[in-house]
Structure formats: C-alpha cells, structure tokens
Amino acid sequence: MKIVIGLGSCGIASGGLKVKEEFEKLLAEHPGAAELAETGCMGMCYKEVNVEILEDDGRSTIYGEVSAERAREIFESHVLGGKPVEQYVVRSNYAENENDAFFNGQYRYVLDRCGKINPESIDEAIAAGAYRGAEKALKTMTPEEVIDEILRSGLRGRGGAGFPTGQKWKFARAPQADQKYIICNADEGDPGAFMNRSVLEGDPHAVIEGLLIGGYAIGATEGYIYVRAEYPLAIKRLKIAIKQAEERGFLGDNVMGTGFSFHLHIKEGAGAFVCGEETALIASIEGQRGMPRMRPPFPANRGLFGKPSNINNVETLADVGRIIADGAEKYAALGTEKSKGTKVFALAGKVKRGGLAEVPLGTSLRDVIYGIGGGTASGKPIKAVQMGGPSGGCIPADLLDTPIDYESLAATGAIMGSGGMIVMDEDNCMVDIARYFLTFIQSESCGKCTFCRIGTRRMLEILTRITKGEGREGDIELLEELGQQIKRSSLCGLGQTAPNPVLTTIRYFRNEYEAHIRDKKCPAHQCKALIRYEIQADKCVGCTVCARKCPAGAISGSAKNPHTIDQSKCIKCGICKSSCRFGAITVD
Numbered sequence: 276m277k278i279v280i281g282l283g284s285c286g287i288a289s290g291g292l293k294v295k296e297e298f299e300k301l302l303a304e305h306p307g308a309a310e311l312a313e314t315g316c317m318g319m320c321y322k323e324v325n326v327e328i329l330e331d332d333g334r335s336t337i338y339g340e341v342s343a344e345r346a347r348e349i350f351e352s353h354v355l356g357g358k359p360v361e362q363y364v365v366r367s368n369y370a371e372n373e374n375d376a377f378f379n380g381q382y383r384y385v386l387d388r389c390g391k392i393n394p395e396s397i398d399e400a401i402a403a404g405a406y407r408g409a410e411k412a413l414k415t416m417t418p419e420e421v422i423d424e425i426l427r428s429g430l431r432g433r434g435g436a437g438f439p440t441g442q443k444w445k446f447a448r449a450p451q452a453d454q455k456y457i458i459c460n461a462d463e464g465d466p467g468a469f470m471n472r473s474v475l476e477g478d479p480h481a482v483i484e485g486l487l488i489g490g491y492a493i494g495a496t497e498g499y500i501y502v503r504a505e506y507p508l509a510i511k512r513l514k515i516a517i518k519q520a521e522e523r524g525f526l527g528d529n530v531m532g533t534g535f536s537f538h539l540h541i542k543e544g545a546g547a548f549v550c551g552e553e554t555a556l557i558a559s560i561e562g563q564r565g566m567p568r569m570r571p572p573f574p575a576n577r578g579l580f581g582k583p584s585n586i587n588n589v590e591t592l593a594d595v596g597r598i599i600a601d602g603a604e605k606y607a608a609l610g611t612e613k614s615k616g617t618k619v620f621a622l623a624g625k626v627k628r629g630g631l632a633e634v635p636l637g638t639s640l641r642d643v644i645y646g647i648g649g650g651t652a653s654g655k656p657i658k659a660v661q662m663g664g665p666s667g668g669c670i671p672a673d674l675l676d677t678p679i680d681y682e683s684l685a686a687t688g689a690i691m692g693s694g695g696m697i698v699m700d701e702d703n704c705m706v707d708i709a710r711y712f713l714t715f716i717q718s719e720s721c722g723k724c725t726f727c728r729i730g731t732r733r734m735l736e737i738l739t740r741i742t743k744g745e746g747r748e749g750d751i752e753l754l755e756e757l758g759q760q761i762k763r764s765s766l767c768g769l770g771q772t773a774p775n776p777v778l779t780t781i782r783y784f785r786n787e788y789e790a791h792i793r794d795k796k797c798p799a800h801q802c803k804a805l806i807r808y809e810i811q812a813d814k815c816v817g818c819t820v821c822a823r824k825c826p827a828g829a830i831s832g833s834a835k836n837p838h839t840i841d842q843s844k845c846i847k848c849g850i851c852k853s854s855c856r857f858g859a860i861t862v863d
C-alpha cells in the first residue's frame with residue numbers, strides 16, 4: 276500500500292506538510308504498514324490537501340481537504356483497517372463521485388504525469404514515459420525530421436500568440452552560428468494563472484525533455500529556463516531534475532552517447548510582468564533591464580547574447596516529448612483544424628471547482644466552466660469570464676458557447692493567453708474589474724512606449740473617476756479612443772493588448788459604464804462611492820447583531836427597536852447586510 280500526498284504549492288499552502296508529518300509519525304508507530312510518497316498538484320486545488328491511497332490490488336482512493344486530524348482517522352480506518360472513510364473521499368476508481376465531473380471532460384496530455392509521479396524522482400518519470408521522445412529524436416531522427424514532426428502535429432505556442440512551434444524552430448535552425456540558445460519562458464505573471472508553475476512542480480522532466488529536443492532541432496547546445504523567483508518550489512524541483520538528468524546522461528556532453536551536447540541553466544526572474552515578452556526576457560537573462568526592443572532583428576537571428584535563439588513557454592515544451600514519442604498524428608487528432616492538441620487552463624475566481632483543467636482545443640467555454648468547474652461557487656449566474664490574463668478580455672455569459680481556439684477567442688476581443696480563466700458572477704462590477712486589471716497593467720508597464728506608459732495611466736484615471744461617481748459624458752468614447760491608440764502604437768505584444776479589458780467590458784457591458792456615469796449607480800453594488808446601506812424599519816427587529824458587528828460603529832439603536840446607519844461613519848464594508856438574518860438591510 277502507498278500513501279501519496281499532493282505537495283504542489285496549493286497543497287503545501289493548505290497544510291500539506293503538516294499532513295505529511297502526521298503520516299510519518301503514524302508510520303513510525305506502525306512500521307511497514309504503507310509506503311509514504313509525494314507528488315505534485317493533482318488538479319483538484321479546490322479540495323486540497325489531496326491524499327491518495329493506492330492499494331496493492333490497484334484500488335485508488337483520493338481524499339480531499341485532509342488535515343492532520345483527518346490523516347490519523349484515514350490511517351487508522353483505511354490503512355490499518357482496510358475501510359475507506361467515505362465522507363472524505365473525493366475520487367476513486369471503484370465508485371462514482373460528484374467530483375468525477377471535474378475530470379470527465381478533460382484530456383490530460385501535458386498533465387498526464389502531474390499528480391501521479393514524484394517530481395523529485397527521475398526513475399518514476401522515466402517509468403511513466405519521460406525521455407522516450409528525446410531518445411527517439413537524438414538516436415533515430417535528424418534535426419530537420421524533428422522539426423517536420425512538430426510542424427505536422429500542428430502544435431502552436433501556448434504562451435499566448437499561438438505561433439506554430441515547428442515554424443519557429445525552423446526559423447531558429449536556419450542561421451549559421453557558432454552558438455545558439457533555446458529558452459523556456461516560465462515567467463508566468465498573469466493574476467489567477469498557475470498552469471506553468473504546476474507543470475514545473477509536478478513534472479519538471481517534461482519541460483527539460485522538450486528543451487533538449489528543441490535544442491537538438493535548432494542546433495542549440497545551451498538552454499535557459501527563465502522562471503520567476505516567486506516560484507521557489509518550482510525552482511527547487513527544477514534544480515533537482517536537472518542534476519538527475521545530468522547524472523543519467525540526458526544533459527551535458529555527449530547526451531545518451533549521440534555526440535550531441537546540451538547544457539541547461541536556470542535564470543530567476545525578478546517578477547517584472549513585462550519580462551514575459553521574449554525580447555525583454557532576453558535582456559533580463561543578459562543582466563540588463565527587462566525592456567522590449569524593436570524587431571527585426573528577431574530572436575531567431577539575433578537573440579540571447581546576440582546569437583540565434585528560440586523561446587517557448589512551459590506548456591509548449593511539455594508537449595514536445597510526447598509528440599515525438601507517440602507521433603504527430605496522435606496529437607493532431609486532438610483539437611480543431613487550426614488549433615490542434617490540448618490546452619491547460621487555471622480555473623479561478625468565483626468558480627465552484629477551481630484548479631487545473633486540460634481539454635482538447637475546440638471545447639466550449641461552457642463545458643469547461645460548468646461541466647468541469649461546476650459553475651459558480653455562489654450559485655449565482657455567471658456574468659463573464661476573463662481570458663488571457665490582465666491584457667486579455669472579458670467574455671460575457673451569452674458567449675459561453677464559444678469554442679476555445681485561437682481564432683474564436685480573438686473574435687470575441689479576448690485572447691487565449693497562457694491559460695488563465697477567471698470566472699465572475701453577477702456580483703462583479705465590470706467597470707471595477709476593468710479598473711483592477713488596468714491598475715496591474717499600468718504599474719507593470721516598462722515605460723518605454725509613450726502610448727503604453729502615459730496612455731494606460733490616463734485610462735486608469737478615467738476608470739477611477741467613473742467608479743468614484745465622477746464620470747463625465749464622453750468618458751466612454753475617450754476610453755475607446757485611447758485604447759485603440761495604445762493598441763496601434765505600442766512596441767510589444769503586452770502594450771498592444773493592454774487596453775483589452777477596458778475595450779471588451781465597454782463592448783459587452785456598456786450599460787454598466789452608462790449607469791456609473793449618468794445615474795451615478797453601480798448595478799453590481801460594488802463601487803463604494805456609489806452605494807448606500809439602509810436599514811428597513813419595518814423589517815428590523817432590533818436584534819443588535821449588525822450594530823455589534825459594524826467595525827465603524829456606524830449603527831445605533833436600542834434592543835427590540837429599529838436601528839439606523841450613520842452614513843457619515845459607514846465604510847460600506849457590507850458586514851451588516853451579510854450578518855442580518857431578517858433581510859432588513861438593503862444596498863442601493
């Protein structure tokens with residue numbers, strides 16, 4: 276019997292290390308009762324800490340929301356007594372469970388080994404198929420054949436733009452140079468996105484294998500993984516995996532005895548969002564300030580240290596090994612005509628089942644959000660979903676049948692991005708959402724382009740005025756004009772997509788902007804300057820709960836008599852409304 280604990284960042288943050296300590300203590304008291312192991316994120320972040328009990332006969336039982344106390348109960352009942360603790364079971368291979376819906380709509384290609392193997396064990400990775408593609412490529416294929424295989428697979432870059440990966444490799448192979456570089460962009464900076472982190476933490480060898488194959492294909496003998504310093508666990512496991520790969524001959528000189536040499540390095544980024552743009556990323560690796568530069572020359576001709584270079588993101592590279600091992604046709608059979616394969620999404624926001632979801636491209640937003648995600652946690656109707664990170668766009672609920680592919684999402688005004696999917700319900704104010712994302716974008720602008728640096732600031736000022744009830748006629752049109760100017764005039768892709776949250780919310784939720792400006796009302800009751808809490812005297816029973824819970828002391832009244840709110844003291848936190856059991860408090 277084996278006890279497997281999910282120790283990705285989400286599991287650790289939920290108390291996974293304490294659960295591990297408890298199982299270690301119990302196993303010390305009962306030697307030989309079971310083997311203790313750890314893995315990365317299983318995908319069910321909404322049920323962390325996850326613990327899987329694997330029995331010798333193949334039965335698998337996954338427990339959710341495991342605490343140290345529950346660990347002892349599970350150990351005594353299941354491990355020692357052979358009886359699963361049914362109330363904590365979230366998934367098994369011998370009985371149906373309501374959480375099965377989270378996995379039923381998925382096709383786990385990139386995430387296939389995540390949550391199954393110990394990410395710090397190269398033996399488990401190899402046993403599960405790691406480095407099969409690298410061995411096949413280096414020993415039986417020419418670099419040109421490798422590139423052709425990736426081209427035939429239809430793999431497109433998963434970092435956002437969707438450029439064909441094989442074509443990108445072809446460009447990088449063409450120049451003659453004494454040195455070339457291949458780089459993994461693991462600078463995942465989108466709020467609400469955690470796909471790349473989970474892959475690096477759960478299956479680092481998949482990314483290393485992809486870099487090795489890509490290096491061989493373009494003729495690069497040096498590789499870099501640019502990973503943000505805020506991902507300490509990913510960095511730790513990458514370092515372990517690289518050392519193990521070097522010891523096994525998958526990295527270093529004369530890889531697998533083929534005569535090809537490939538060395539891999541880690542560069543920790545300092546957390547600048549703009550360094551997700553490839554030329555800014557290159558500058559950062561070189562020790563310069565991370566700022567985009569003009570293209571051409573493109574990195575394929577003049578990249579890192581002035582040498583031909585290729586950059587792919589984590590998910591793109593994690594696809595490569597399996598594509599080569601299993602053949603392009605199997606991958607190309609997934610997805611749509613123009614968008615092949617699968618895509619990993621980070622389901623976040625007000626979704627019931629938040630976590631990692633991998634689906635074939637072409638799957639509808641509705642199937643992901645309702646089928647896999649279970650709809651909203653609040654049970655309220657979905658208002659919109661934010662796709663593509665802070666420079667993506669908000670897609671309204673009536674477009675949830677849109678298929679997830681590059682062209683269809685672009686038609687809505689959003690982008691695929693790296694895979695963030697933030698769900699919002701009817702309580703979200705779309706003007707305030709636009710202001711939030713633009714605040715992030717404006718603060719992260721590198722400042723090189725006047726339109727991005729100044730234009731986003733002017734847009735943010737207008738949005739802030741609107742949410743404070745100070746909006747003016749013409750503000751909407753001015754936001755649209757500024758947005759289009761910024762899109763046309765910014766140097767890099769980040770600046771060119773920066774206005775998307777504003778432009779899409781205006782496109783689909785213009786009525787909310789008009790209500791803020793003309794009626795001085797926030798329909799979602801979120802903008803504090805535009806709302807007012809009132810106690811309805813005919814419903815107030817004078818229970819005093821609201822007065823006792825008000826942090827500002829704004830509510831007064833005697834027991835069993837109607838209370839009142841002093842508007843000059845009210846900070847509009849909403850605690851009074853949420854604590855009232857009689858529906859006596861309204862917000863307008």
